[in-house]
Amino acid sequence: MDKKGQKRQGYLSWDEYFMGVAMLSGMRSKDPHSQVGACIVSEDNKILSMGYNGFPKGCSDDEFPWGREGDPLDTKYLYVTHSELNAILNYRGGSLEGAKLYVSLFPCNECAKAIIQAGIKTIVYDCDKYADTPSVIASKKMLDAAGVRYYKYNRTDREITIKV
Numbered sequence: 001m002d003k004k005g006q007k008r009q010g011y012l013s014w015d016e017y018f019m020g021v022a023m024l025s026g027m028r029s030k031d032p033h034s035q036v037g038a039c040i041v042s043e044d045n046k047i048l049s050m051g052y053n054g055f056p057k058g059c060s061d062d063e064f065p066w067g068r069e070g071d072p073l074d075t076k077y078l079y080v081t082h083s084e085l086n087a088i089l090n091y092r093g094g095s096l097e098g099a100k101l102y103v104s105l106f107p108c109n110e111c112a113k114a115i116i117q118a119g120i121k122t123i124v125y126d127c128d129k130y131a132d133t134p135s136v137i138a139s140k141k142m143l144d145a146a147g148v149r150y151y152k153y154n155r156t157d158r159e160i161t162i163k164v
């Protein structure tokens, strides 16, 4: 059949688009071990905010520690802001009630609290590599209790290459 006058095929689905944006955002992270990205989307599929894991403003990426082990004060964990929290805090538009969150790694318990309190109702996540940790188990308990829906992103075979 003649395809003239018909829409292009093979365009990105909404989930591919928003997870792609979340992953692109994660590429800004300076964390040498885990780069996490988040994208918050309205109920009518408008991008509201984005974030990635990094130190708070004024805390230099070159002076604060990126290590994972040793004295807690010398590891990143006490200092880094998670991508989801950054995306929530970056939003300047008012309410996130009913919004969807696309995130490359399942939210921890602290981010779950912020997600619930912000009114986000759906989480689409890619990786769940810390599923067995108390933090993620507690996160799921709270999300379940608060009625926040979450589902794993269905990876497609699509490779997105952008030359910049």
Ligand SMILES: Nc1ccn([C@H]2C[C@H](O)[C@@H](COP(=O)(O)O)O2)c(=O)n1
Pocket (backbone or CB within 6 Å): 031, 033, 034, 035, 036, 052, 053, 054, 068, 076, 080, 081, 082, 083, 084, 105, 106, 107, 108, 111
């Ligand atoms: N849902 C999450 C979980 C973790 N992060 C951040 C926090 C750290 O920068 C990194 C995890 O480090 P790892 O223990 O894998 O070396 O990812 C986040 O932004 N969102």
Ligand SMILES: [Zn+2]
Pocket (backbone or CB within 6 Å): 082, 084, 107, 108, 109, 110, 111, 112
């Ligand atoms: Zn978190």
